[in-house]
Structures are given as C-alpha cells and as structure tokens.
Amino acid sequence: MTDSVEKIAADLAKYLRREQELGTSLYFNEGIINKEPEADQDPFIADCSDFVAKAITQITPSTAAELSLEEKTTQLAELNKQVAACEQCKLAPGRTNTVFGTGNPDANIVFVGEAPGRDEDLQGKPFVGRSGQLLTKIISAIDYSRDDVFICNILKCRPPENRDPAKDEVQACEPFLQKQLEILQPKVICCLGRHAAMTLLRDKSSLKDMRLKAQFYQGIPVIVTYHPAALLRNPNWKRPCWDDVRKLKALHDELVNK
Ligand code: SF4
Incomplete structure (x- = not known):
C-alpha cells in the first residue's frame, strides 16, 4: 500500500466510525471520505475557512479579568x-x-x-x-x-x-x-x-x-x-x-x- 492509499484507508475508517456514531450514511454517500481535499475542491472547507476568518476579525476581546x-x-x-x-x-x-x-x-x-x-x-x-x-x-x-x-x-x-x-x-x-x-x-x-x-x-x-x-x-x-x-x-x-x-x-x- 502506498502512503496515500493508507491515508485514504485511515480517513475512510475514521469517517465511517463517525458516521456510525452519528447514525447516518450521508458522509459515505456524499464523498466526504476522500483524502483531505484542497480548499478549492471542497465547498464546505472553503466556506468553513471564510466563516472562521470572518468570525475571528469580529471577536471583541473581553475586558473582564481572567478567572482561575x-x-x-x-x-x-x-x-x-x-x-x-x-x-x-x-x-x-x-x-x-x-x-x-x-x-x-x-x-x-x-x-x-x-x-x-x-x-x-x-x-x-x-x-x-x-x-x-x-x-x-x-x-x-x-x-x-x-x-x-x-x-x-x-x-x-x-x-x-x-x-x-x-x-x-x-x-x-x-x-x-x-x-x-x-x-x-x-x-x-x-x-x-x-x-x-x-x-x-x-x-x-x-x-x-x-x-x-x-x-x-x-x-x-x-x-x-x-x-x-x-x-x-x-x-x-x-x-x-x-x-x-x-x-x-x-x-x-x-x-x-x-
Ligand atoms: S431556576 Fe427554575 S424556577 Fe428559577 S427562574 Fe429558572 S426555571 Fe424558573
């Protein structure tokens, strides 16, 4: 097995386990089991990156003292x-x-x-x-x-x-x-x-x-x-x-x- 096939197999096992935990077969059917996609190949990843980047710029740092x-x-x-x-x-x-x-x-x-x-x-x-x-x-x-x-x-x-x-x-x-x-x-x-x-x-x-x-x-x-x-x-x-x-x-x- 090449490294990349091993990686795909590991990703497959991971997502199937999560699929089983969440009780749905959608992940398998919708191809999320692919090896880690480039941002421009997976609309969700790109959308998620945009969401996170936008959210980070809008966070208001708390002025309250940090509690132990x-x-x-x-x-x-x-x-x-x-x-x-x-x-x-x-x-x-x-x-x-x-x-x-x-x-x-x-x-x-x-x-x-x-x-x-x-x-x-x-x-x-x-x-x-x-x-x-x-x-x-x-x-x-x-x-x-x-x-x-x-x-x-x-x-x-x-x-x-x-x-x-x-x-x-x-x-x-x-x-x-x-x-x-x-x-x-x-x-x-x-x-x-x-x-x-x-x-x-x-x-x-x-x-x-x-x-x-x-x-x-x-x-x-x-x-x-x-x-x-x-x-x-x-x-x-x-x-x-x-x-x-x-x-x-x-x-x-x-x-x-x-
Ligand atoms: S703790 Fe219970 S009784 Fe008190 S406001 Fe909340 S829901 Fe109402």
Whole structure:
C-alpha cells in the first residue's frame, strides 16, 4: 500500500466510525471520505475557512479579568446553590431537581440547550436522555468528551410535557445563564436549537438563517445548530449539524492555537 492509499484507508475508517456514531450514511454517500481535499475542491472547507476568518476579525476581546479554575469552580458552585433555591417562575413547583449544567468549569466550548426534559429533571443533569446520548456522540465526533466542554440550558427547570419555554420563564431564568457564561468565559458557544439561539442572540430569524451567520454573544462567537432532539426526529438534519460542529471545531482550534 502506498502512503496515500493508507491515508485514504485511515480517513475512510475514521469517517465511517463517525458516521456510525452519528447514525447516518450521508458522509459515505456524499464523498466526504476522500483524502483531505484542497480548499478549492471542497465547498464546505472553503466556506468553513471564510466563516472562521470572518468570525475571528469580529471577536471583541473581553475586558473582564481572567478567572482561575478555582475561582470558576467556587463561583459556579455558589450560583448552583442560588438556582437550586430559585422559585422565580411558575416552573419551580413542578420540578424534581433543578438542572444547573455540568462539565469542565475551564471549558473553551459551552453548549447551550433549551430546557431539561423528564430524564434530566429526574437526574438533575443536562442532556442525559436519548438526545443527550446523541449530543455525547456529536461531541466525540469532533474529538472531545463531555468532560472537556460545559453543557447547560436556557431554563434550569423542566417545563411540563416538555413544552417550549414561555417568555416569562426565559426572562426569569436568563440571568442565571448570563452569570454562568460570565464565569465560564468560553472561547466559543454552541446554541442547540432555535430557542437557545433566539435567547442568547436576540435574533428571531429561522434556525436555518442563524446557522449561516457569524454571530456573537458579548463578543464571544456563537455557532448555531439543531437541537439533538430535532435530529432524532429528522435524521436529514444530521448532515448540516455535522457541518456546524466542524465549523465549531475549526473556530475553537483557531482561537486556542493563535
Ligand atoms: S426555571 Fe429558572 S427562574 Fe424558573 S424556577 Fe427554575 S431556576 Fe428559577
């Protein structure tokens, strides 16, 4: 086997593994298994490079002092206590547990979803049901684990029957998320679904439109993609989601390595 055939075989194995993890055959069918393409041969790579380059020029450096891991851990624990005691909206009486968020307090990437579901309410942890398992696979497909990132939601209590968050609930709960992000100081935020994106970005566009824009929350770049629950309902969105998380990784790597 020549080096290049070995490389193609290795790439093939890698993409098939990811394909299996994400539960779709699109990558194979659409030829993404090719050896690393030149930018002008793969529209996605060129588009991704443009997106990342544009996003980098628009980042507003934070003026806040950088917190140590210890400071972040302490401040998050204190905030978690406030969330656990919160009764500021009508979701409080129906919850089993508040769901503050989990992961690395020093994470460079923060995933923000919509609200806890039944499993999350029972366990007090975000994304532990079926959609959580898919999120774990998405994160591992870009070579990270849940321990590398931080995962939370807009709402910290479960809406009944998993209905959409109400405006007054979002308004009541959003200060907790704002404080969380202020403490975490991530390099990149990934919004999972339209509700998370609408809340953080104050943008009422369609998810499809929001996905394609370089957007920012307090100067931090935000990648918008589908909520994993939506991917379970419509597997055709897994391919665009895969493109989004590749952009997320490219942007993260560029910011961390510069
Ligand atoms: S959803 Fe948020 S604001 Fe409402 S009770 Fe729970 S923690 Fe408080």
